[in-house]
Amino acid sequence: MPNQQRTIVDLSHSISHEMLSHPWMPKPRITEFISREQSASFLAPGVTFALTEVELCGNTGTYVDAPSQFHVDGADVAALELERMVDIPITVVRVSTEDLPDGRSIGPEVFKGLELTGQAVLVNTGHDRHWGTGGFYKDSPYLTADAVQLLLDAEPGIVGVDSQNIDSGTDNSKPAQNLLLGADVYLLECLTRLDQLPDTGARLTVLPAPIAGVGSFPVRAIAVLDR
Numbered sequence: 460m461p462n463q464q465r466t467i468v469d470l471s472h473s474i475s476h477e478m479l480s481h482p483w484m485p486k487p488r489i490t491e492f493i494s495r496e497q498s499a500s501f502l503a504p505g506v507t508f509a510l511t512e513v514e515l516c517g518n519t520g521t522y523v524d525a526p527s528q529f530h531v532d533g534a535d536v537a538a539l540e541l542e543r544m545v546d547i548p549i550t551v552v553r554v555s556t557e558d559l560p561d562g563r564s565i566g567p568e569v570f571k572g573l574e575l576t577g578q579a580v581l582v583n584t585g586h587d588r589h590w591g592t593g594g595f596y597k598d599s600p601y602l603t604a605d606a607v608q609l610l611l612d613a614e615p616g617i618v619g620v621d622s623q624n625i626d627s628g629t630d631n632s633k634p635a636q637n638l639l640l641g642a643d644v645y646l647l648e649c650l651t652r653l654d655q656l657p658d659t660g661a662r663l664t665v666l667p668a669p670i671a672g673v674g675s676f677p678v679r680a681i682a683v684l685d686r
Contacts (some may be wrong), residue, residue, distance in 0.1 A: 467477055470581075470650045471521040471681040480519065481623070487515035493565035507593050517675035523667050524646035529675030531635050535670040536676045539645060543616050547572070549661045549682060550578045553652055556585070556600055563600050563629070567609040575613035579663040583653035586622040590651065593603075604634040611642055617663065619647030619680075647680060657680050 474491040493510040502508075517528075526533025534540075554569050556562045567583065573580075582602075583620060590593040599622040602610075610618060618625070618639060625648055627634040647665060665680040 463684045464682040465665070466686060467680050468652055468655050468684070469680045470665075470682055471678060472587075472649060472651055474515065474597060475518040475671060479591060479593070480516075481561070484516050484518065485514075485518050488673070489513050491649055516569050517673055517677075518648070520677040521647065521649045521651065521680055522546060522675050522677045523665060524636060524640060524648065524675045525673075526640045526643055526645075529633070529640045533640060535671060535675075536667045536673050537671040539667070543645065543664075544666060545664045546683075547579045547616055547663045549656065549663050550574055550580050550581045551656050551658050551661075552580060553658070554584045554600065558594065559600070563598055565600055567574070567606045570606065570609050570613070571609075574659065574675055575610065575615045578615050579617040579647075579665075580610065580615045581619040581647070581650060581653055581656070581663075582587055582621065583656075584620070584622055585654065587651040588648075589654075590649075593654070593685075596623050599628075601625060601627045601630075602635045604630075604632075607634045607638055610644070611638060614642075615644060617645045617647060617665070619650050620648045622648070622651050647678070657684065660684065 474487055480486050490512050495509050499507045515592055525536045527535040533685040552569055584600040584601055626633045638642040639650040661682040661684045663682055665678050667676040667678045
């Protein structure tokens with residue numbers, strides 16, 4: 460029987476056939492490998508199934524970056540430690556882009572005084588409201604190098620954002636992805652519904668399909684709130 464004292468919030472965007480993606484990425488393709496009509500030809504009367512084929516980039520929908528995305532000797536998505544991805548305490552960091560100097564760059568000040576060590580630190584900017592439009596890929600908030608250094612010192616388990624990328628598209632050093640993944644901090648990008656979570660008290664579970672040799676892959680990320 461469902462737990463009536465528990466609320467589950469889905470923090471993931473769904474993925475659909477040829478949905479809007481970043482301009483330099485191919486759109487996902489979801490097609491039938493075996494159709495119901497085909498399966499009906501070799502199954503008993505009234506029995507059918509469909510088998511789908513999915514083609515997509517790892518950075519599609521809501522996805523996790525594993526250390527191997529930037530570091531050849533790092534863990535891939537199949538080797539991520541389950542103990543660090545199931546029932547992890549969440550700290551939500553609220554950021555108003557109107558208060559940022561350029562409306563995009565998130566500095567270390569937003570993290571000061573918060574419980575970060577061992578937490579899933581999820582940055583709520585509201586940028587997910589642009590999902591499904593070209594605006595999601597424009598003026599996307601990101602972490603500055605100084606913010607990344609504060610997080611490195613704090614040692615969170617997971618860092619996530621509701622924007623298109625945790626790094627600036629014009630910063631080729633990619634401090635968040637390069638340094639945080641290098642420190643074995645898992646990253647989540649393109650989250651959603653963080654506004655439905657309390658600042659603290661919720662717990663995160665996030666799992667990708669365990670595909671070896673892959674550095675990033677879509678996930679189903681959920682937050683659980685016990686009432």
